[in-house]
Amino acid sequence: MPEFDDQFRARLHDLFAWRRDVRRFRSDPLPEDALGRLIDTACLAPSVGLSQPWRFVIVDDPARRQAVLENFTACNEEALGAFHGERAQLYATLKLAGLREAPCHLAVFADRETDVGHGVGRRTMPEMAEYSAVSAVMTLWLAARAEGIGVGWVSILDPDAIKATLNVPAHWRLIGYFCIGYPETEDDRPELERVGWERRRPATDLIVRR
Numbered sequence: 001m002p003e004f005d006d007q008f009r010a011r012l013h014d015l016f017a018w019r020r021d022v023r024r025f026r027s028d029p030l031p032e033d034a035l036g037r038l039i040d041t042a043c044l045a046p047s048v049g050l051s052q053p054w055r056f057v058i059v060d061d062p063a064r065r066q067a068v069l070e071n072f073t074a075c076n077e078e079a080l081g082a083f084h085g086e087r088a089q090l091y092a093t094l095k096l097a098g099l100r101e102a103p104c105h106l107a108v109f110a111d112r113e114t115d116v117g118h119g120v121g122r123r124t125m126p127e128m129a130e131y132s133a134v135s136a137v138m139t140l141w142l143a144a145r146a147e148g149i150g151v152g153w154v155s156i157l158d159p160d161a162i163k164a165t166l167n168v169p170a171h172w173r174l175i176g177y178f179c180i181g182y183p184e185t186e187d188d189r190p191e192l193e194r195v196g197w198e199r200r201r202p203a204t205d206l207i208v209r210r
Contacts, residue, residue, distance in 0.1 A: 015145055018188050022150030025101040025181040030149065035104055035180065038149070042140035048128035049117030054136040054175075057166050059105035067165045068157070068177065069099045075156045090197060097154045102179030107162065108137055109172040133175045150183035 004012075039056050047053060059065055076096060083091045099105070110133040112126055122128050141151045159174035192198050 015142055018186070019142060019145045020150065020183070020187065020190065022152045022179070022181075022183045023095045023098045023191065024184040025098045025103070025150060025152075025179060026184055027101055027103065028182060029103045030181060034147070034149065035106070038140050038143050038147075038180075041143040042136040045132070045136040045139040047117070047132035047135070048122055049120030051114055051117030051120075051122070051129065051132065053111045053114050053116075053129040054133040055109040055111055055168070055172055057107040057109065057168060059107060059166065064165055065099070065105055068105065068162065071157050071161050071165070072097055072099060072154060075158055079156055090195070094192070094195065094197065096156055098152050098179040098181070099154065102152065102181040104180035106178045106180055107166055107168075108133055108175045108178065109163075109168060110175055111169075111172055113171050130173060130175060137176060137178070144180065148182065150181060152179040153177075154179060 035058065042054070042056075043052065045054075059068065080088060080091055110130040112122075112129045114129070137153075144151050154177045157174075157177055162174050162177060163170065163172065187194065190200065193200055
């Protein structure tokens with residue numbers, strides 16, 4: 001059993017603090033083995049019933065990438081229509097995806113129908129499959145950050161259209177579409193906070209005692 005001392009815990013906290021949702025990427029490619037290594041690390045995440053319901057789709061095909069970009073553009077224009085006044089003007093300036101610039105695209109799905117794990121922990125909460133996949137995403141995200149690699153989660157998408165574009169089984173549920181590459185800049189504050197869209201709330205505002 002390795003020992004995790006105070007120095008390690010301080011560095012781990014730095015890793016959490018400097019993990020960012022990256023939208024601005026450099027175009028230079030990642031090392032050839034980087035994405036595979038990050039996915040291997042993601043598979044160390046906890047999963048309900050040891051089912052490992054996450055499914056990773058590496059998107060290299062230019063036509064599929066273009067279809068994803070068009071999907072995002074249409075959904076983002078629709079989202080803009082939900083805002084009015086100054087909030088709409090601010091939304092229109094936000095960069096919410098790095099789909100054009102990021103060298104790597106990765107889609108992550110959850111497979112609720114997997115037989116692995118024999119259904120343990122999913123009978124009353126089948127959504128634990130999706131939660132497990134999110135745990136894998138976060139594990140990958142932190143591993144990437146530790147290597148100086150940025151990850152951006154693109155959620156402004158039509159998930160059914162994404163499944164069709166990527167030709168995956170109909171019962172897979174899209175967890176997220178991710179842009180991965182080296183970030184243009186580094187910052188320990190979320191970009192949405194820096195541009196005045198929202199502020200990060202302290203933990204004390206989010207705790208309820210019963």
